[in-house]
Amino acid sequence: GENVEQHPSTLSVQEGDSAVIKCTYSDSASNYFPWYKQELGKGPQLIIDIRSNVGEKKDQRIAVTLNKTAKHFSLHITETQPEDSAVYFCAAGRSSGNTPLVFGKGTRLSVIA
Amino acid sequence: DGGITQSPKYLFRKEGQNVTLSCEQNLNHDAMYWYRQDPGQGLRLIYYSQIVNDFQKGDIAEGYSVSREKKESFPLTVTSAQKNPTAFYLCASSIGGRGSYEQYFGPGTRLTVT
Numbered sequence: 001g002e003n004v005e006q007h008p009s010t011l012s013v014q015e016g017d018s019a020v021i022k023c024t025y026s027d028s029a030s031n032y033f034p035w036y037k038q039e040l041g042k043g044p045q046l047i048i049d050i051r052s053n054v055g056e057k058k059d060q061r062i063a064v065t066l067n068k069t070a071k072h073f074s075l076h077i078t079e080t081q082p083e084d085s086a087v088y089f090c091a092a093g094r095s096s097g098n099t100p101l102v103f104g105k106g107t108r109l110s111v112i113a
Numbered sequence: 114d115g116g117i118t119q120s121p122k123y124l125f126r127k128e129g130q131n132v133t134l135s136c137e138q139n140l141n142h143d144a145m146y147w148y149r150q151d152p153g154q155g156l157r158l159i160y161y162s163q164i165v166n167d168f169q170k171g172d173i174a175e176g177y178s179v180s181r182e183k184k185e186s187f188p189l190t191v192t193s194a195q196k197n198p199t200a201f202y203l204c205a206s207s208i209g210g211r212g213s214y215e216q217y218f219g220p221g222t223r224l225t226v227t
Contacts, residue, residue, distance in 0.1 A: 009153070034215065043117075043203055043218035044156070089156065100146060100171070101216060105155035 002027040004092050006104025013080050014112050021107045023090035024072040030092040033066060033073045034101070038087045047088075048075070051095070080111045116140065117219035119204050124224045126198075134189045134222045136204030143209030145187035146216065149173060150201040159202075162187055163209055191224065198226045 003026040013019050025033075031052035036044035050057045050064045050073065057064050061080075066073040077084055087108050093101040117138045126132045136145065147159040158171030162181040176195025181187055187206075191198045202222045208214040 006155075032214075036218075041221075041223075043119075043205075043220045046215055046217065049215065095214075100158055100161050103148075103156040105153065 002030055002092055002102040004090060004102050004104045006090050006107060008107060009105065010108045012110045012112060015080060015082060017080055019077045019080050019109055021075045021088055021090070022072060023074070023104050025092040026071065027092070028071065029094055032093045032095050033064070034091050035064060035075050036089045036091070038089065044089055082111050082113050085109055085111045117204060117206055117217060119219040119222050122220065122222060124222055126224070126226050128226055129193045131193055132191050132224065134191065134202055134224070136187045136189065136219060137185055138206045139185060140206055140217065142206035143184070144207045145181070146205040147179065147187070147189045148203045148205065150203055156203065159189065198224060200224060
């Protein structure tokens, strides 16, 4: 089955700097890769996702890149702000077949003002 | 206002009691999921259902049970057989059909068993 590894587990950056979180996956059939942001005491919220037919996707300060050959994908947050502080999860799944998403263990991002 | 609701937000039970966590969605999604979250463990799948009256075990189903009698509802029962039930429980739903469409999460229920 699919296995998703996420690094680092914790990340501290200065406000205005960039943050990068990396994930690797094992199942070459996975073709859908979402990222979620979870604030304290709340459920995760989908912030961006990418499908395997593209290599990069951007949404304002957030971007995700995908390298299918190496089976890894990354979340990039530029110009970080204190409200970016949260736990971020990556996940991997297939768009064919009824298999649920598999999640990484999360990265706790702290943006220091 | 569409979304996923979980109730209650906090739940306290004595050891040895069964407890049922509620999850309701009005997104007309076919698929629903239950996850358990512990510190440093990420999201672990307990059960999922791709369609009404059908569900499958996830990675950590032991000590839990579910039902899916209605499309909108997917309650989770934490039984007395679950050895370490204290955790944050998250319900999610997705359009379903063939594969991993976007999943949307509820606000979670924090269960404490003493």
